[in-house]
Amino acid sequence: MEFFKETSSQSQEMDKDDLPLYQDSTLSVAESSLLVMAFAVRHKLSGIALEDMLELIHFHCPKPNNCITELKEFQLFFQALKHPILKHFYCPNMICKVYTGTSPPESGANCTVCGTLLSCSCYFIEIPILEQLKTILSRKFFALI
Numbered sequence: 001m002e003f004f005k006e007t008s009s010q011s012q013e014m015d016k017d018d019l020p021l022y023q024d025s026t027l028s029v030a031e032s033s034l035l036v037m038a039f040a041v042r043h044k045l046s047g048i049a050l051e052d053m054l055e056l057i058h059f060h061c062p063k064p065n066n067c068i069t070e071l072k073e074f075q076l077f078f079q080a081l082k083h084p085i086l087k088h089f090y091c092p093n094m095i096c097k098v099y100t101g102t103s104p105p106e107s108g109a110n111c112t113v114c115g116t117l118l119s120c121s122c123y124f125i126e127i128p129i130l131e132q133l134k135t136i137l138s139r140k141f142f143a144l145i
């Protein structure tokens with residue numbers, strides 16, 4: 001998925017996650033982001049579609065609001081999660097594509113099957129949705145429902 005590129009900078013707004021999406025909203029920024037990500041993964045949205053959807057949500061919420069509208073900010077949110085996205089690395093050879101595990105390949109390491117130089121940029125992601133939902137559902141808001 002193209003929108004999961006590495007970002008070296010850390011967000012200075014990680015406290016924003018627990019804020020309500022807008023005043024009197026029952027949904028926090030973190031809860032909203034998780035639901036959006038679940039939708040994006042379920043329907044295989046492209047990075048552009050995801051960014052457009054973030055904009056769309058922003059336009060539908062009362063102003064001012066804490067909506068995440070930029071893809072980069074959205075990525076940073078998921079990198080800082082309590083149960084972060086897990087990367088699974090594989091061989092970059094288009095024919096081989098053998099799974100190499102969850103640890104990034106060491107510099108200069110080759111595929112044990114085809115000998116191709118392994119790359120840290122060849123991976124797919126696992127989002128531990130179940131763990132995230134457990135965290136959300138354990139919050140007091142959901143205990144009131």
Ligand SMILES: [Zn+2]
Nearest residue numbers: 091096111114
């Ligand atoms: Zn290989």
